[in-house]
Amino acid sequence: MQGYVPGEQPAGTDYIKLNTNENPYPPSPKVREAVIEEIERIRLYPDPMANRLRDRVAEIHGLARENVLVGNGSDDLLTMVMRTFADQGDPVVSPTPTYTLYHTLCEIQGANYLGIPYRDDYSFNGELVPAKAKIVFVANPNSPSGTLLDEDLLSRVATRIAGVLVVDEAYVDFSRKNCLGLLKSKKNAIILRTLSKSFSLAGLRVGYALADAGVIEQLAKVKDSYNVSRCAIAGGMAALGDIDWMRENARTIIASRRRLTWGLEELGCFVFPSESNFVLARITNYPAEQIYRQLKRRNILVRYYDIPRLRDCLRISVGTDAEIKRLVIEMAEIIGWRTKVGSQK
């Protein structure tokens, strides 16, 4: 078995990092203050259930504490879902291509992963999901496509299946829509959120799950006792207490996403309509893998997937406008240089 391979995290700082969908802007200054204050209590264990943070999340979404569970990033919550709802051999489903961790977690658990292909335009036929599925994972917006499925479609999937529907909304703050409405009608719906992207806290590790109280109770049984650190609880509370800061950054990123999309389209790429803080660009006039490699040599990191349907694509995080401009210029050079060589033949 192969473990999940995350995007490169080079030690040096001179890279333009457009490969792991980090936020190019810092978190609210309140996070810094809160973490510094919390260090005074760092010799003590954190609250095992992070109840103050649960309460803040609940308040934001108009839910109760019992509908919220906090994780060491949303990956931690994905692991809890897997360990709670899938035994060895159980069918676990995702539309594909998607976040490959779902597959990896299935392999670890010995569950039976079934990837059901998105259509070419990343729409999805929910009726292909087998009713016996124990878990259906849907990244929505999806990674690496950046595209969004409709709540109605997901609601029908939740109704079809015997198990739980996990809607992984890691990128939802960059989207026009969310699926919180599912929680009202579907007891088997689990919504996952993370503070890594829109709240600029990838390094702190805070995510949360929203679901029916019975589901949350089951998940809590398999979580590590002290899964969320004092720094993460304090920093998470501070970030969620300054939603305006996040919204302002998200607006800026959405505007930059538009400029990145135009730039890539001018280079002849097809850009899938993105509802997230990255875009998936299909490149037909030059091998995507070579662009990835040459960008890396020029100190720009983007994400290339050597798997079916994605070999002609790059996933590019939305950085600052300056970073995007630099990326587009370098890509133009790479593609243009090849065109010249080609024409000399």
Add this chain to the structure above:
Amino acid sequence: MQGYVPGEQPAGTDYIKLNTNENPYPPSPKVREAVIEEIERIRLYPDPMANRLRDRVAEIHGLARENVLVGNGSDDLLTMVMRTFADQGDPVVSPTPTYTLYHTLCEIQGANYLGIPYRDDYSFNGELVPAKAKIVFVANPNSPSGTLLDEDLLSRVATRIAGVLVVDEAYVDFSRKNCLGLLKSKKNAIILRTLSKSFSLAGLRVGYALADAGVIEQLAKVKDSYNVSRCAIAGGMAALGDIDWMRENARTIIASRRRLTWGLEELGCFVFPSESNFVLARITNYPAEQIYRQLKRRNILVRYYDIPRLRDCLRISVGTDAEIKRLVIEMAEIIGWRTKVGSQK
């Protein structure tokens, strides 16, 4: 299934907390500096393998990076061990009574937990461990007894078994001995360490595993991609860079442990010889559970276990000398008060 129930973590700060083996002294001031500096990079994901921290750990123990894996506390590493080495129905063994999380993790995994009782003096007959064991967990020093098994005995257990021997050395810095020597001869030995106790970082979540490179590689496959936060990596590095600070605190705690032991013995308790930052006291002249409850009413928390062999015992963390003095005085009052009432009958 019941989840693991950790010690109480009350929200108020006016308790004397002698129930979860936290360090009464703060961590090295270098931790604070390092965490504050790291907040500047908190928008970026941490290094998935925490390699700088691995290198520091490796250097301290005279090992290679490949022999080290870092976890979100050592509980995270226990979970990785369980998910790597035990499938459903596999036999997993511990001497008991011990850290109850081993049993809980088995239930979550569907493995078959076999607790083999320590002798009354907390020595252990290693030949009772079945050879087919996939994992043997030994807390050493043990919790809640505080007692130590010999490296020779554990070495023989490692030789006997088909699976891995996990020596959980959470409390080892308060002990005269450790089992690092096992790593030289036993490829199936895994040593776990935590920075929660001796390094005063319970709230930060840093632990590590030491083992053969092949074992570490397998464990790394099941870990969450970004299991250790930037704050934990930076704070952990700083703490391990100031070993003298930890040693000084450990010396103070060992001296206080002696005073606590004398105090409890004067009250008529039997105190098991402790090699950790807590003591297990057997109380024959008063119901232990009532002492626990009455201490709680007096704002002192200690640990009471309502399970066989421990119902006449309290586990008491070694606090400051002032805290210990207060505990002994209150216990004397509680026990004395009852004696008086009894004599009036």
